Amino acid sequence: MNNKIKEFQKKLVKLKLPLALVFSTKLKDPAFFYFSKINPEYALMLISPNFSPKLYCSSLDFEELKVHSRIKPFLQFKKNTLEQIKKLTKTHKIKKMGVNFSYLTVNELKNLKKLFKCKFVDISGELLNLRAIKTNDEIKLYQKASKLTEQIWSRTLAQIKLKKLKTELQVKEFIEQQIKRINSAPSFPTIVASGKNAAIPHHVTNNAKLNGFCIIDFGIRYKGYCTDVTRTIFIGKPTNKEEKFYNLVYETKECAANKINCGEKTANIVKTARKHLGKYDKFFTHGLGHGIGLEIHELPNLKENSKEKFENGMIFTIEPGIYFKNKFGIRIEDDYLFERNKLIQLTKAPKKLVVV
CATH class of the missing domain: 3.40.350.10 (Creatinase/prolidase N-terminal domain)
Incomplete structure (x- = not known):
């Protein structure tokens, strides 16, 4: 048994x-x-x-x-x-x-x-x-799934840099083709949102040309288990202010991650993240993260009213974002494992904004 x-x-x-x-x-x-x-x-x-x-x-x-x-x-x-x-x-x-x-x-x-x-x-x-609470077998599976997810992102970014993918839809189709190549399926419909579309957290991908901030949110379902990552890149030349906004979101993710301890309430981490955003907190319009597993949204919830506490064996996302209506949006999401009283980062978004 x-x-x-x-x-x-x-x-x-x-x-x-x-x-x-x-x-x-x-x-x-x-x-x-x-x-x-x-x-x-x-x-x-x-x-x-x-x-x-x-x-x-x-x-x-x-x-x-x-x-x-x-x-x-x-x-x-x-x-x-x-x-x-x-x-x-x-x-x-x-x-x-x-x-x-x-x-x-x-x-x-x-x-x-x-x-x-x-x-x-x-x-x-x-x-x-x-x-x-993931078992050792599930954790090993997630370590493999995370590597595959990162590899797909690397191939996608390379194609964007070569100007072979010029629209939201082309990026989405390429990612999902890559997922299919490894005998997996998307863990949810891939989101690619560029320019003003990036200001909509769950934008429906269309034929819009890549321009300015571009949010790419995707995951794979590997042997039944879901990954979920979001990368934000910039097409063109960002202003200093735009780069600072990216840095703020990245630092918010890191700040939240650094506060995680065994037994800590997930709600407290959300408060930490929102405090770090300062006056831009009002532009952060969704939860800080969620557990992942056989479903894309599982326990623990990382919301202000969440009751859960961090425990060894949990795998979850941290995904702060800021969205300026009709202008742009930035979201950065990574997958984490809390094990042996330590936080292990399974996927790693770049610290510096990737400019294409």
């Missing part, structure tokens, strides 16, 4: 939950992949502190599970499968079950309540907290 499941079983004991159901259905709960390393079309996992995990899948996914599933043995759905599960719950006198409400449709939950005459408890928070 893998360590992730053992850890979750301990959480179930604390919650006094004898059983948790984890589904891979329409909404694709990331927890299913987290425990099993597979992402089948339709499957059900039973996790209990009282017996070994059980995994049920459709005949379409059976062969894939044979090769890739961490959970063995597994069972194929049959006509009497649900009756067997009902019998199992009666044998173990199960009156309460945990399910991830965030990844069940209203109809799915309704049908569950009809089938099992017991109380259902939302375990979405427990699953998020579990996934926030």
